[in-house]
Each structure stands twice: as C-alpha cells, then as structure tokens.
Amino acid sequence: MAFLVCVxxxxxxxxxxxxxxxxxxxxxxxxxxxxxxxxxxxVAFTEASVGxxxxxxxxxxTIAMTGRSEKTSGHKPLLALTVVCVTGALLIYATLDMPSxxxxxxxxxxxxxxxxxxxxxxxxxxxxxxTSVLAxxxxxxxxxxxxxxxxxxxxxxxxxxFSRREKDxxxxxxxxxxxxxxxxxxxxxxxxxxxxxxxxxxxxxxHGDFGPGGxxxxxxxxxxxxxxxxxxxxxxxARRVINQSFxxxxxxxxxxxxxGVGVVSMLSGGNFLDYNVLAADPVAGQHLGILLIExxxxxxxxxxxxxIFFNFASRIGFSSEGDKL
Amino acid sequence: MLTHLPALxxxxxxxxxxxxxxxxxxxxxxxxTLIVSGLAFLIxxxxxxxxxxxxxxxxxxxxxxxxxxxxxxxxxxxxxLSLIITAMSTVVLIAAQTSIDKEIPKNRQIYFYIxxxxxxxxxxxxxxxxxxxxxxxxxEISSLSTYALIALGKDRRxxxxxxxxxxxxxxxxxxxxxxxxxxxxxxxxxxxxxxxxLLPEVAQTRTIFAAFAFFVVGVCLKLALFPLHLxxxxxxxxxxxxxxxxxxxxxxxxxxxxxIRFTYSIFGISFSFTTLPLQTLFVVLGLVGVFVAxxxxxxxxxxxxxxxxxxxxxxxxxxxxxxxxxxAGLMATLLHLFNHALMKGALFLxxxxxxxxxxxxxxxxxxxxxxxxxxxxxxxxxxxxxxIGVPLTVGFVSKWYLVMASIENGWWPVAVxxxxxxLFAIVYVWRIIEAAYFKDPVAGKEPAxxxxxxxxxxxxxxxxxxIYFGIDTRLSIQVAQAAAHSLLGISP
Numbered sequence: 001m002a003f004l005v006c007v008x009x010x011x012x013x014x015x016x017x018x019x020x021x022x023x024x025x026x027x028x029x030x031x032x033x034x035x036x037x038x039x040x041x042x043v044a045f046t047e048a049s050v051g052x053x054x055x056x057x058x059x060x061x062t063i064a065m066t067g068r069s070e071k072t073s074g075h076k077p078l079l080a081l082t083v084v085c086v087t088g089a090l091l092i093y094a095t096l097d098m099p100s101x102x103x104x105x106x107x108x109x110x111x112x113x114x115x116x117x118x119x120x121x122x123x124x125x126x127x128x129x130x131t132s133v134l135a136x137x138x139x140x141x142x143x144x145x146x147x148x149x150x151x152x153x154x155x156x157x158x159x160x161x162f163s164r165r166e167k168d169x170x171x172x173x174x175x176x177x178x179x180x181x182x183x184x185x186x187x188x189x190x191x192x193x194x195x196x197x198x199x200x201x202x203x204x205x206x207h208g209d210f211g212p213g214g215x216x217x218x219x220x221x222x223x224x225x226x227x228x229x230x231x232x233x234x235x236x237x238a239r240r241v242i243n244q245s246f247x248x249x250x251x252x253x254x255x256x257x258x259x260g261v262g263v264v265s266m267l268s269g270g271n272f273l274d275y276n277v278l279a280a281d282p283v284a285g286q287h288l289g290i291l292l293i294e295x296x297x298x299x300x301x302x303x304x305x306x307x308i309f310f311n312f313a314s315r316i317g318f319s320s321e322g323d324k325l
Numbered sequence: 326m327l328t329h330l331p332a333l334x335x336x337x338x339x340x341x342x343x344x345x346x347x348x349x350x351x352x353x354x355x356x357x358t359l360i361v362s363g364l365a366f367l368i369x370x371x372x373x374x375x376x377x378x379x380x381x382x383x384x385x386x387x388x389x390x391x392x393x394x395x396x397x398x399x400x401x402x403x404x405x406l407s408l409i410i411t412a413m414s415t416v417v418l419i420a421a422q423t424s425i426d427k428e429i430p431k432n433r434q435i436y437f438y439i440x441x442x443x444x445x446x447x448x449x450x451x452x453x454x455x456x457x458x459x460x461x462x463x464x465e466i467s468s469l470s471t472y473a474l475i476a477l478g479k480d481r482r483x484x485x486x487x488x489x490x491x492x493x494x495x496x497x498x499x500x501x502x503x504x505x506x507x508x509x510x511x512x513x514x515x516x517x518x519x520x521x522x523l524l525p526e527v528a529q530t531r532t533i534f535a536a537f538a539f540f541v542v543g544v545c546l547k548l549a550l551f552p553l554h555l556x557x558x559x560x561x562x563x564x565x566x567x568x569x570x571x572x573x574x575x576x577x578x579x580x581x582x583x584x585i586r587f588t589y590s591i592f593g594i595s596f597s598f599t600t601l602p603l604q605t606l607f608v609v610l611g612l613v614g615v616f617v618a619x620x621x622x623x624x625x626x627x628x629x630x631x632x633x634x635x636x637x638x639x640x641x642x643x644x645x646x647x648x649x650x651x652x653a654g655l656m657a658t659l660l661h662l663f664n665h666a667l668m669k670g671a672l673f674l675x676x677x678x679x680x681x682x683x684x685x686x687x688x689x690x691x692x693x694x695x696x697x698x699x700x701x702x703x704x705x706x707x708x709x710x711x712x713i714g715v716p717l718t719v720g721f722v723s724k725w726y727l728v729m730a731s732i733e734n735g736w737w738p739v740a741v742x743x744x745x746x747x748l749f750a751i752v753y754v755w756r757i758i759e760a761a762y763f764k765d766p767v768a769g770k771e772p773a774x775x776x777x778x779x780x781x782x783x784x785x786x787x788x789x790x791x792i793y794f795g796i797d798t799r800l801s802i803q804v805a806q807a808a809a810h811s812l813l814g815i816s817p
Contacts, residue, residue, distance in 0.1 A: 090538060091503070093531055093534075093535055094531060094532045094534075096531050097530035097531040097532045098511075098532050099510070112392050112393050112513060112514055112515075113513065115393055116393070136389070137387070137389050138394065138395055138458075139386070139387045140386040140387060140395045140459065141395060141458060141459055141462050144450070144459065144463060144465075144466060145462060147339060147443065147446070148462065148466050148469060151440070151443045151466055151473075152469055154436055154439050154440060154443070154470075154473070155436075155440065155469060155472065155473030155476075157436055158433050158436035158437065158440060158473050158476075158477060159476055159477070248346055249346055249347065251343075252343035252344070252346045255343045256343050256344070259336070259339065262336070263340070266329055266332075270388050271329075271332070271384065271385055271386060271387060271388045272329070272332045272336065272386055272387070273386055273387040273388075274387050275387070276388060
C-alpha cells in the first residue's frame with residue numbers, strides 16, 4: 001500500500017512521460033499484488049496483464065507518437081484539488097460504517113454469495129467459482145464487457161484508420177531495418193519466447209474452469225505476443241502476417257460467437273445465454289456454453305488489442321513521414 | 326418468441342453491430358441499420374402495449390432468477406423510454422446516409438453505423454435492465470460509443486469536445502460505480518427489486534449516505550445539470566449532425582431515467598428526499614440552470630450552440646418537475662422527456678439539413694434562408710414555437726403540466742420563474758427567425774437549394790408529431806400518468 005501511494009505521487013510529480021508510463025506499469029503490478037494478498041487472484045491476474053502489460057505498452061506507443069515531455073501549463077488546479085479532497089473525504093466517511101474486511105457475517109457475504117459458494121459446483125460443474133459467476137450467473141454482464149471492448153476497438157478504428165496504408169510501407173521498412181540491427185539479442189530471445197507466450201495464452205484460455213484464468217487474460221496475453229513480434233520485426237512484416245480486415249472480422253466473430261451461444265440457447269427453448277439447454281445434461285450444457293463464450297471473449301479481446309496497437313503504431317509511421325515532408 | 330421480446334429489443338441492435346463489418350458497403354449498412362432500428366421500434370411498441378395492459382415483464386438472463394442472475398425488468402417507465410429512444414433513432418437514421426456522406430469520409434462510414442448501433446444498444450440496455458451493475462455495463466457501452474461518435478465530427482474541435490466529454494463522463498460513470506459498490510457491500514445484492522427491499526434496513530448508515538451522494542453527483546454529470554453541464558454545448562455543436570440529433574433526443578433523457586429509477590424505485594422516495602436536501606437543491610439548480618443556460622443561448626453565434634444551451638435549460642425544467650416529488654410533477658417531467666425529444670430531434674435534424682446545403686450553421690449564414698429553404702426553415706420555426714411553449718404544440722403541454730404541478734404544490738414563485746424562462750426561449754428563437762426571414766442573403770453567394778427529401782421526410786415527421794401530440798394528448802399523457810403512478814406505488 002505504501003509503495004502504491006509513493007508511485008502515485010511520483011507519477012503526478014514527474015514531467016518525463018516515459019518514466020510516468022513505466023511507473024504506471026509498476027503501479028499496475030503493485031495493485032495486482034495487492035489483489036493477490038486480498039485473495040482475489042482472478043482480478044490480480046487481469047490487472048497484471050492489462051494494467052501492467054498492455055496499457056503500459058499503449059502509453060509507450062502514444063509517447064513515441066507525441067513526444068516525451070509534458071507541456072507545463074500555467075493554470076492553478078485549485079478547483080480540481082478541492083473536488084478530489086471532497087471525494088476522498090466522502091469515501092473515508094463511507095468506510096466508517098462498513099463491515100470490517102473479511103467479516104463472514106457482513107451483508108455482502110451472506111446474501112447471493114451463499115448460493116454461488118454452495119451450489120455453483122452442482123449447478124454448473126466448474127471448480128472455479130469466479131468463472132461460473134462471470135460466465136454463467138452473470139454471463140450477460142460479461143457479454144456487455146466484451147461489447148465494451150469491441151466498441152473501443154471500433155472507436156479507435158473510426159478515428160485513426162486510413163484508407164490507403166500500403167503506400168509508405170517501404171519507408172517504414174527502412175526505419176525498421178536500422179532499428180533491428182541494434183536489437184539482435186532481444187530479437188533472438190523473443191523469437192524463442194513468442195511460441196511459449198502463445199502457448200501460455202492458450203493454457204490460460206482453457207484453464208479458466210479450474211484456476212484463475214479465462215478469455216480476458218488469455219486474449220491480452222495472446223495479443224501481447226503478437227505486439228512483441230510487431231515491435232521487434234517491424235510493422236510491415238507483422239502486417240504481412242496479420243491482415244487488418246481479417247483481424248477486424250475476427251473481432252466481430254468473437255462477439256458474435258458469444259452472442260450466438262445465447263441465440264442458440266434461445267432457439268433451443270431456454271432464455272438468452274441459458275446454457276442448460278445446450279446439451280441433454282444441464283451440467284454438460286453449462287460446460288459447453290462456458291467453453292464457447294470464453295473462446296469468444298478470448299478472440300474478441302485479442303483482436304481488439306491488436307487493432308488498437310496497429311492503428312496507434314501506423315499513426316507513428318504517418319507522423320514521421322509528415323516530419324520528413 | 327414473444328416471451329423473448331424484452332431481451333431481443335436490446336440484443337437485435339447489439340448483434341447487428343458486429344454484423345455490419347461483414348456488409349462492407351456503406352449504403353447496405355445504412356439500410357441494415359435502419360431496418361434493425363425499425364425492428365427495435367416495433368418491439369418497443371409491442372412491449373409498451375403489453376406492459377400497459379398486464380404490468381411489468383421480467384426476463385431472466387441465462388435462466389438464473391434474480392438476485393443470483395441478471396434480470397430484465399420492463400415496467401411502464403422503461404417501456405416508455407425505450408419507445409422514445411427507438412422512435413428517435415429510427416427517424417434520425419432515415420436522414421443518416423445523406424447527411425454523413427458530406428460529413429464523414431467514406432471509409433469511416435461503416436464504423437459510424439456500428440457505433441450508432443452500440444449507442445442505441447447501450448441506451449436501451451440501461452432502461453430495460455433490473456440490475457444495477459448491468460446498468461453500469463450498458464452505460465459504458467453507450468458512453469464509449471458516444472465519445473467516438475462525437476469525435477467523428479468534421480470540425481477538428483470535435484476531438485477536443487469529445488475528450489472533454491470523455492473525462493467528465495468517465496468521472497460520472499466512476500461515481501456511479503462507486504455508489505453501486507457501496508450498495509453491494511451493505512446489502513450483498515445488485516438486483517434493483519432486491520435492493521429496494523434490503524436498503525431500508527441499512528438506510529441510516531454513513532455508507533449508504535455516501536452511496537447516494539456519489540450516485541447523485543455521477544448522474545448529474547451525465548444529465549448535464551447546471552453547473553455540471555460544461556461538456557454538453559461543445560459536444561453537441563461539433564458532433565456530426567445526425568449524432569447531435571440522436572443524442573439531444575435521447576442521451577440526457579436516459580440519464581433522467583436513471584435518476585428517477587434510482588431515487589424512486591431503489592432508494593425510495595422518503596429516503597431520497599430526506600437524507601440530502603435534494604428537493605431544494607434540485608429546484609434551485611434546475612431553475613438557475615434554466616436561466617443561465619437560456620441567457621447563454623441568447624448570446625451564441627453558432628445555432629447548434631444555441632440549441633445545445635437550450636437543451637441544458639430544458640434539463641433544468643425536467644429536474645424541477647422531478648423534485649416537486651408529487652405524481653403531477655413526475656408526470657410533467659416524463660411528458661417533457663417525450664416532448665423535448667420530439668422538438669430537439671426536429672430542430673437538430675433541420676440544422677443537419679442546413680449543414681448539408683450550406684456547410685455551416687453560424688447564425689450569419691442563416692441570412693435569407695427563409696426563402697431559399699422554405700420547408701426546412703418552416704420546420705425550425707415550428708420546432709422553435711414548440712420550444713417556447715406556444716399552444717397547439719407539445720411544448721405547451723409539458724409547460725402547462727409543469728406549472729400546474731408546482732402550483733398544486735403551493736410553489737407559486739417556481740411557476741412564475743418557469744414562465745419567465747420561456748421568455749428567453751422567445752428571444753433566442755426569434756434571433757434565428759429574424760436572420761432567416763428578415764435579412765437579405767449575403768451578396769454574391771449562390772442561393773442554397775431546398776434540402777433533399779431524405780431530410781425533409783424525417784424532419785416533417787417529427788414536426789407533425791410535435792403538433793399532433795400538442796393537440797391530441799391522450800396517448801402521451803396516459804402513458805406518462807400510468808408510469809408516474811406505478812413509480813409512486815399508486816394503482817391507477
């Protein structure tokens with residue numbers, strides 16, 4: 001906790017954006033470990049992969065695009081400071097009447113949670129309760145979250161995409177070339193690592209039933225591998241491997257797979273996302289349903305993260321070209 | 326299939342959005358989007374009928390009953406709101422392709438429709454769900470797509486406006502999320518009906534007090550209540566015309582819905598109006614908002630800004646009606662939700678038509694338009710009259726009920742102030758009429774042609790609705806009244 005506060009203060013005070021991005025990554029990692037110590041392993045896993053991994057990467061990409069140091073602005077942040085203080089005070093005020101942490105008899109632990117803890121294995125047959133809550137009891141929320149991510153991807157596409165990209169690939173190539181020679185060791189090491197990262201992503205994807213893991217984390221890890229490849233071997237090479245419109249369609253497929261499971265269960269006589277009707281045995285149906293929707297989540301998340309990265313990165317190509325002109 | 330209607334209403338636009346990527350041709354996607362929105366409209370009509378006759382419908386997502394799973398709960402209020410949303414989106418979409426051809430580059434048009442469908446999904450999801458966390462999820466879908474839609478505007482300032490909205494909107498959403506978290510901690514449930522039962526037991530704790538405070542501030546940011554309205558004028562002014570028309574007619578309405586839903590159905594009216602001095606606070610803020618925003622509207626040079634500020638003022642009226650706290654007041658608010666959607670939809674669409682022909686909506690470029698684009702300008706006049714509250718328009722109906730409700734409650738000064746607010750509306754509407762009809766067009770400029778039919782049809786549909794519901798008020802009043810009754814727990 002103390003570390004967390006220190007890092008946060010450092011982030012606010014520092015002017016060098018590169019250091020800020022790095023510290024933000026550390027912040028993510030620290031909060032992840034905080035979540036672990038609070039026994040929320042699944043949340044910690046997500047935070048580690050998203051907060052410490054991908055978001056730091058995206059921040060770095062943005063910095064590469066805009067420049068490294070912050071413009072100092074003259075305005076006095078008094079109003080903002082008051083608002084923050086009032087909010088903080090209200091939050092602390094709210095804690096005064098809260099049940100103490102980990103209290104078995106607190107309301108949050110007595111009501112709906114009881115059924116999740118006691119009956120979920122019987123009803124769904126999945127050992128990881130977090131997965132069964134996410135994917136089945138509150139599956140519709142998770143569907144919503146996937147749509148949020150997809151919306152973000154589409155939003156980036158709508159704002160940053162260009163109609164003709166191929167034109168200046170050759171120029172980017174030459175920039176990349178010069179960069180590569182300097183990173184020989186990193187390139188070889190990562191070349192060895194990438195298959196393992198991809199494999200690990202798949203493991204996380206399908207292991208969600210038993211331990212922490214699932215579509216969200218797997219998707220992010222998978223995308224991280226691809227981004228690593230793109231960063232080290234150049235955008236144009238990576239783009240030759242992964243086609244843009246293919247990625248877009250696949251992201252849509254991910255969302256549709258999730259929704260499709262819901263529609264199929266609707267057609268087989270249940271409610272939307274009612275996996276019980278997917279197979280003769282309700283528990284088997286639940287298994288099948290969760291497997292499929294997690295796959296949908298994984299595909300959609302991975303593709304969207306790739307979309308966001310590629311569009312950011314191709315912006316860099318454009319701006320550097322603009323500088324030359 | 327009929328039992329699935331509550332879910333289908335949200336799911337059809339949701340599933341249609343990724344499908345758009347496969348269609349690839351903007352015109353095709355436009356037709357598809359229009360059909361989807363029309364379908365959603367038909368469903369909402371069917372749902373409203375069903376709800377009016379037989380009471381709330383509950384649909385269990387995933388077959389898990391609440392509070393364990395997520396349930397959709399369509400009552401009169403939500404059916405009424407989804408009717409407004411889907412009707413407006415369908416009407417606005419008729420003009421969409423024509424309008425965005427001029428405002429958005431070809432290769433981004435498909436993304437425009439996808440985002441539009443997601444915005445529609447988000448708003449519908451918020452009004453249909455009976456689960457507070459699900460509200461937040463759909464709030465995110467609608468806000469995220471809205472930010473991107475605004476940023477698509479032709480003017481580069483659109484990016485800045487969208488960014489401002491993004492920061493304010495995210496703070497608002499986070500506050501709402503904090504509030505939901507605090508409520509869950511004290512009750513252990515996220516289901517609205519369940520919360521309504523469990524909250525009174527813990528109502529006196531500081532945690533619930535803080536939850537309520539966070540919620541009120543968060544939702545006020547979303548509905549642009551004075552003084553938290555600063556994001557709205559620029560966001561509306563620089564967004565693509567179609568987006569402005571759709572947002573002005575729906576987005577703030579959904580925020581008002583959230584406010585009503587949380588205070589009346591979840592926290593309960595006695596808690597809401599006693600823990601915080603909410604009633605006084607809202608009446609004062611609402612009225613100050615009316616006057617400040619109306620004054621600002623008078624001094625704007627960009628006509629989109631004029632009507633954007635006027636929207637802030639109209640939100641003020643809705644909040645005044647809400648804080649009266651009686652059935653009549655609530656009914657006035659609901660009526661105004663519906664009526665304001667009609668007028669602002671018509672006005673912003675007409676501005677879209679002007680934008681299409683002239684490429685600018687500065688007040689100075691309106692000179693002489695009255696003769697060049699007679700039908701479009703006539704629509705603006707009709708919409709403006711409705712905004713002022715002239716008899717035979719919807720604006721009159723909602724102002725009338727609002728004034729009656731405040732008098733009934735013994736709030737004479739409030740009633741007087743509401744009427745005074747209309748005077749400002751006369752001033753800012755008159756400035757546009759003056760420019761369009763009494764000033765000569767700028768010399769040497771090619772006279773503009775009348776807007777294409779793709780614009781005139783939806784504009785006049787809305788103007789017609791403005792006048793129709795201003796004369797024959799049975800439908801709107803009946804529904805608003807029934808919704809208000811059921812919110813206050815009175816059987817009609």
